[in-house]
Amino acid sequence: MRKIFSGLILVMLWLCVSPVMASAPIGGTGWLTVNCNVNGASVYVDGSYKGMISAGSIDIENGAYGSTYTVSKDGYYDVTGDINYVPGGEANLEITVTLTPKPTGSGTGWFTVYCNIDGATVAFNGVTKGTIDGGSFTQEVATTGTPYTSYSVSKSGYVTHTGSITEMPGDGQTVSLYATLSPVPTPAPTLIGGDTGFYQVTCNVNGASVYFDSSYQGQISGNSLTVPVYLAGTPYKTYRVEKSGYVTASGSMPALPAKDRTTMFHVTLNPVTTQAPTPVPTTEAPLGSEHGWIAVHTNVDGATVTLAGYDMGTTKNGVLKIRVSTTGTPYSTFTVSKPGYVTVTGTIPRNPSAGETVDVYATLSAEQPTPVPTTQSPVSLPLVAAGLVGALAVVAARRN
Incomplete structure (x- = not known):
């Protein structure tokens, strides 16, 4: 009996002093376990930071549903790969990564x-x-x-x-x-004949390029750009204002101006933050890879992103990275929406090649409340007439 009791005490002491290894809960689903030979390495899923390797591993809730992972640490080569979750297959996934140190002392x-x-x-x-x-x-x-x-x-x-x-x-x-390279702008065609009006675009950033329906109109100078439009032609539907180092702004065009009149609207460009760039895989895509990514950047977290009408998820930390097939039908448009904000629709310039990321940007603006007109109810004519009759009756009674 003493031996059994002593053995139980030793087992309990061993459990107390042994390092606790992070592990997915029993019966849990969607967990991604990343094992690594270097403690303190940072782990990312779809470009989003998830934590550091501790005691040789890290468990990430819902990580199995991601598309890619990256493990990095200063002094080591980054390791990036695909997360191959198969619905109906293994409930949780485990990946083992070996970081290789970069040569030191070589100058x-x-x-x-x-x-x-x-x-x-x-x-x-x-x-x-x-x-x-x-x-x-x-x-x-x-x-x-x-x-x-x-x-x-x-x-x-x-x-x-x-x-x-x-x-x-x-x-x-x-x-x-x-x-980030942008195509050389194509000047808009010169207007010939017919009545014209004007759009005046005001912007906080000089040198920004202005596009109407992907047609280049010119650059912001003195914080504005005035664009003549042919009123008898097909009206423009969307605008886009962009400049390197700033988040591209886009939206729906206001109504056409009247003849010889000017319609003005304002666009605000926000600087790209240090978190905005989507990490690009540091290793070449494996042979036979047929997937790339579309990264949708926005200034509002929790915004819903749709491609060609399909819900792709919501933005987090300013971006949503979407895995797409390079051999399928390419997406041409995207929409970003959130309650309380004006929905933004934009154009996807091209389909990514294998292992490549195509970045698009959308700036959401808060909806402005529509003022409710307050009008005073008019006094009805019968009520006025009744009042006059009553007053005359009172005067007649006093005379009598």
């Missing part, structure tokens, strides 16, 4: 340039170094060499992106740079 670091257009040329300090492939390009640099101060990304048919480099990578470190 080298890396610049990784992320871009939405493959085949674009990357240059540092005006010297071409390579091209974007699979959404990124990595350049090895000597930490003791002459530091780079600028970079540019260019491709025929697109507006060149130029940026400043504020820091060099340390030994074994990687500095990430981002570039």
